[in-house]
Amino acid sequence: MNYHWDWGVFFKSTGIGHEIYLDWFITGLGWTVAVAMVAWVIALILGSVLGVMRTLPNKTLSGVAGGYVALFRNVPLLVQLFLWYFLVPDFLPESLQVWFKQDLKPATSAYISVVVCLGLFTAARVCEQVRTGIEALPKGQSNAAYAMGFTLPQVYRHVLLPQAFRIIIPPMTSEFLNVFKNSSVASLIGLMELLAQTKQTAEFSANLFEAFTLATVIYFVLNMSLMKLMGWVENRVRVPGLIGSTGK
Amino acid sequence: MMDFSQIIPALPALTDGMLLTLRLLGLSVVGGVVLGTLLALARLSDRRVLSGLAKFYVNYFRSIPLLLVISWFYLVVPLIYNWLTGSFEPVGAFTSCLVAFVMFEAAYYAEIVRAGIQAIPKGQVNAAYALGMGYGQAMRLIVLPQAFRKMTPLFLQQSIILFQDTSLVYAVGLLDFLNTARSKGDIVGLPHEFLIFAGAVYFVISFGATLLVKRLQKRFAV
Numbered sequence: 001m002n003y004h005w006d007w008g009v010f011f012k013s014t015g016i017g018h019e020i021y022l023d024w025f026i027t028g029l030g031w032t033v034a035v036a037m038v039a040w041v042i043a044l045i046l047g048s049v050l051g052v053m054r055t056l057p058n059k060t061l062s063g064v065a066g067g068y069v070a071l072f073r074n075v076p077l078l079v080q081l082f083l084w085y086f087l088v089p090d091f092l093p094e095s096l097q098v099w100f101k102q103d104l105k106p107a108t109s110a111y112i113s114v115v116v117c118l119g120l121f122t123a124a125r126v127c128e129q130v131r132t133g134i135e136a137l138p139k140g141q142s143n144a145a146y147a148m149g150f151t152l153p154q155v156y157r158h159v160l161l162p163q164a165f166r167i168i169i170p171p172m173t174s175e176f177l178n179v180f181k182n183s184s185v186a187s188l189i190g191l192m193e194l195l196a197q198t199k200q201t202a203e204f205s206a207n208l209f210e211a212f213t214l215a216t217v218i219y220f221v222l223n224m225s226l227m228k229l230m231g232w233v234e235n236r237v238r239v240p241g242l243i244g245s246t247g248k
Numbered sequence: 249m250m251d252f253s254q255i256i257p258a259l260p261a262l263t264d265g266m267l268l269t270l271r272l273l274g275l276s277v278v279g280g281v282v283l284g285t286l287l288a289l290a291r292l293s294d295r296r297v298l299s300g301l302a303k304f305y306v307n308y309f310r311s312i313p314l315l316l317v318i319s320w321f322y323l324v325v326p327l328i329y330n331w332l333t334g335s336f337e338p339v340g341a342f343t344s345c346l347v348a349f350v351m352f353e354a355a356y357y358a359e360i361v362r363a364g365i366q367a368i369p370k371g372q373v374n375a376a377y378a379l380g381m382g383y384g385q386a387m388r389l390i391v392l393p394q395a396f397r398k399m400t401p402l403f404l405q406q407s408i409i410l411f412q413d414t415s416l417v418y419a420v421g422l423l424d425f426l427n428t429a430r431s432k433g434d435i436v437g438l439p440h441e442f443l444i445f446a447g448a449v450y451f452v453i454s455f456g457a458t459l460l461v462k463r464l465q466k467r468f469a470v
Contacts, residue, residue, distance in 0.1 A: 075447050076450050177311070185315065
């Protein structure tokens with residue numbers, strides 16, 4: 001077995017321009033974060049709206065949100081990505097199609113597809129968490145609010161949502177982390193995010209082991225630090241008086 | 249505009265693809281549950297080292313993307329394997345993916361089993377010990393059967409997620425259901441129709457299974 005171990009490979013030239021392999025990893029991490037953050041914003045906004053819709057007394061609205069969740073949770077992420085990347089652009093109006101396929105850089109059109117796909121995919125999960133959070137609140141909360149003369153929007157804005165969002169932080173944290181992990185599917189439509197850069201480094205340098213180790217460490221550290229960050233947020237906004245708020 | 253008629257001649261190939269998907273799913277679930285149960289037992293053990301290792305394993309696999317794990321087991325681990333055994337036989341994409349799924353899913357199953365075991369009242373274990381059972385007997389005969397009963401719906405839900413995740417073997421070119429649909433669609437020049445068909449099939453199976461699990465959940469309630 002002739003494997004040339006070389007942990008210094010990341011500081012070697014890639015042979016393309018003045019870049020070293022580490023630059024590729026940094027670019028890749030940049031794309032990964034850019035995909036995950038924008039997708040998360042979409043998921044958070046859309047998911048919250050859908051989650052509220054699911055708990056509304058109106059049958060049509062809650063049915064629409066329920067259908068959305070069923071659809072987006074039961075089709076594999078990769079299939080959804082292919083639909084957004086290969087199929088949807090063909091159904092756009094002519095001018096948008098030309099813009100998406102020709103005017104944009106390939107990386108940009110792949111980026112848009114991934115962000116939309118991952119945002120809508122995660123929204124279905126966020127919706128379920130928001131719904132669970134709202135349903136977990138005692139019925140007396142909204143009844144008391146109604147008794148005080150609050151309107152339906154006021155009940156949600158001032159009573160239900162401020163509590164629901166705080167108690168669902170732990171499950172939302174894992175959805176947030178999932179967005180980062182799921183963004184790796186972007187590598188399959190050619191977006192040069194972290195995983196794609198890793199594969200490219202492995203191919204160019206033949207130092208497979210080192211490249212994949214570095215990628216694993218980056219994902220691991222990213223994940224752990226985001227978890228710590230969310231733990232801190234959870235502590236800051238904890239609802240006083242609940243069991244979770246005492247002790248650690 | 250859409251022409252779905254070309255899917256009919258492709259059905260035998262698509263069925264083969266689905267069989268590969270289901271074979272991968274079945275083996276991964278079995279392997280994942282077995283390894284996951286062992287990990288959960290290790291995690292709950294009194295031995296610090298053992299529980300620490302199990303905890304690290306679970307945290308480690310839960311913090312990296314499945315696609316990265318597949319790449320590890322497809323590209324890097326076979327290299328190490330051949331190196332250790334001195335053989336130059338390729339490991340094969342199916343085996344690589346299977347091992348990746350088992351290792352990855354075990355981390356998720358382990359958490360389900362752990363929660364299941366922890367939900368068993370302590371009196372059950374004490375009663376088993378009082379009857380003279382050892383640790384192994386108490387686990388095998390008293391705790392795990394009850395825990396598994398409680399966990400069945402969660403197991404099934406995780407397995408539905410895994411069913412969808414098997415489509416990621418596309419990354420290593422394995423001809424599972426999705427990849428077969430993609431390649432057939434490209435060959436006959438109708439990629440959209442085949443992609444929609446694939447999505448619909450995944451949806452029907454996952455959604456049907458989800459409804460079944462919900463029904464089971466009511467029956468399994470202890």
